[in-house]
Amino acid sequence: DQQVKQNSPSLSVQEGRISILNCDYTNSMFDYFLWYKKYPAEGPTFLISISSIKDKNEDGRFTVFLNKSAKHLSLHIVPSQPGDSAVYFCAASKGGSEKLVFGKGMKLTVNP
Amino acid sequence: DAGVIQSPRHEVTEMGQEVTLRCKPISGHNSLFWYRQTMMRGLELLIYFNNNVPIDDSGMPEDRFSAKMPNASFSTLKIQPSEPRDSAVYFCASSFTGSSLHFGNGTRLTVT
Numbered sequence: 492d493q494q495v496k497q498n499s500p501s502l503s504v505q506e507g508r509i510s511i512l513n514c515d516y517t518n519s520m521f522d523y524f525l526w527y528k529k530y531p532a533e534g535p536t537f538l539i540s541i542s543s544i545k546d547k548n549e550d551g552r553f554t555v556f557l558n559k560s561a562k563h564l565s566l567h568i569v570p571s572q573p574g575d576s577a578v579y580f581c582a583a584s585k586g587g588s589e590k591l592v593f594g595k596g597m598k599l600t601v602n603p
Numbered sequence: 604d605a606g607v608i609q610s611p612r613h614e615v616t617e618m619g620q621e622v623t624l625r626c627k628p629i630s631g632h633n634s635l636f637w638y639r640q641t642m643m644r645g646l647e648l649l650i651y652f653n654n655n656v657p658i659d660d661s662g663m664p665e666d667r668f669s670a671k672m673p674n675a676s677f678s679t680l681k682i683q684p685s686e687p688r689d690s691a692v693y694f695c696a697s698s699f700t701g702s703s704l705h706f707g708n709g710t711r712l713t714v715t
Contacts, residue, residue, distance in 0.1 A: 589634050591704065
């Protein structure tokens with residue numbers, strides 16, 4: 492049973508446009524959410540996170556939005572760049588635990 | 604900082620053979636995680652250690668899988684006997700309490 496769901500396996504956008512990656516979760520105990528980016532033949536790297544006490548966190552071109560009532564979060568990348576092409580994983584944890592539950596990932600392709 | 608180091612990068616073995624994957628975490632990190640990535644299930648946590656002690660091994664699929672952390676700078680994940688369905692990319696990650704996970708580049712295991 493997937494507690495963190497990334498229902499779209501892939502997304503393709505044009506350079507300079509906005510990329511929106513979505514993630515849903517089922518466990519209401521999750522209180523910390525993260526996005527990781529993964530390039531081929533490399534391990535995932537941390538991108539951005541958000542605590543459940545917030546509904547938005549921004550870091551440069553990356554913004555994560557959290558809607559607790561809908562158990563939904565999204566990652567916005569503006570403007571998208573070809574170097575953003577990668578697989579993006581949504582992850583969640585609860586109660587300060589270091590144990591992260593990951594989604595299946597979503598492949599983003601940014602076309603020049 | 605050399606990052607998390609995993610070996611081997613690739614492992615091809617025959618069904619029934621023993622496989623040992625190795626991980627050297629980042630110096631100073633006190634938690635170590637083993638994840639498995641497959642297309643069907645995404646990134647699954649197999650086991651994690653804190654201060655060399657296994658904390659949660661609920662993700663270990665079967666008794667064929669075992670993991671050890673004899674000291675703060677080394678961990679192994681062993682599969683004995685291996686089966687074709689064990690084919691996946693295995694990631695090791697480490698962290699310091701409160702910090703994000705740092706992943707190695709993974710070991711791609713193929714069991715024929």
